[in-house]
Amino acid sequence: MKNIIRDGKTTLRQEAKKLTFPLSQEERQLGHDMMTFLENSQDPEIAAKYHLRAGVGLAAPQVNVSLQMASVLVPGPEDKKILFKDTLVNPVIISHSVQGAALAEGEGCLSVDENVPGYVVRHDRITLRYYDLDGKQHKIRLKNYPAIVCQHEIDHLHGILFYDHINDKQPFSMKDEDLIIE
Ligand SMILES: CNC(=O)c1cccc(C)c1Nc1nc(N2CCN(c3ccccc3Cl)CC2)nc(N2CSC[C@H]2C(=O)NC)n1
Numbered sequence: 001m002k003n004i005i006r007d008g009k010t011t012l013r014q015e016a017k018k019l020t021f022p023l024s025q026e027e028r029q030l031g032h033d034m035m036t037f038l039e040n041s042q043d044p045e046i047a048a049k050y051h052l053r054a055g056v057g058l059a060a061p062q063v064n065v066s067l068q069m070a071s072v073l074v075p076g077p078e079d080k081k082i083l084f085k086d087t088l089v090n091p092v093i094i095s096h097s098v099q100g101a102a103l104a105e106g107e108g109c110l111s112v113d114e115n116v117p118g119y120v121v122r123h124d125r126i127t128l129r130y131y132d133l134d135g136k137q138h139k140i141r142l143k144n145y146p147a148i149v150c151q152h153e154i155d156h157l158h159g160i161l162f163y164d165h166i167n168d169k170q171p172f173s174m175k176d177e178d179l180i181i182e
């Protein structure tokens with residue numbers, strides 16, 4: 001199981017390096033291991049057995065590897081479906097909605113043990129360009145929860161943590177036109 005580093009470690013505040021293709025076997029393995037971690041963390045039995053905190057996204061800097069790679073596994077509401085699953089290499093948000101959105105319950109992060117209450121206002125809709133582990137380029141549009149998760153993970157690649165976005169004077173303030181995602 002990957003060892004997740006916690007807030008305070010410098011790797012979490014660094015700008016991660018872009019990868020070049022073809023990826024090394026080690027880099028491909030890292031992508032698979034991060035996705036496996038997410039799958040395990042979402043399985044109640046495995047999570048309990050290995051004391052894993054559940055996550056829907058994990059970025060390489062969180063396992064102390066300063067590379068621009070992040071795995072995302074967002075299950076559908078009925079658990080059976082999957083809203084979004086892929087490992088993002090060198091991801092870039094190429095366009096986004098003016099309208100913002102925030103998770104109603106705030107955000108958690110596997111690298112931040114304490115609870116930091118407040119709205120993390122992000123773009124509600126994004127167009128994301130990234131490469132998968134095989135080097136295939138993707139250009140996709142995401143909205144709401146999957147879009148929030150991808151923005152959270154892309155932040156990790158640039159040394160940004162979710163609470164950096166929380167307004168410390170009014171943590172639950174947001175614009176009238178912004179959406180709250182339940
Ligand atoms: C402080 N309040 C809160 O944390 C918070 C509180 C309530 C609701 C939400 C929605 C909150 N917010 C929040 N909940 C999540 N999970 C919900 C539970 N789920 C999960 C749990 C068990 C099995 C399978 C799964 Cl799928 C795993 C994912 N994940 C994130 N984030 C922020 S974007 C990256 C993503 C991440 O993976 N973090 C570790 N935020």
Ligand code: NI
Nearest residue numbers: 108109110111
């Ligand atoms: Ni995180």
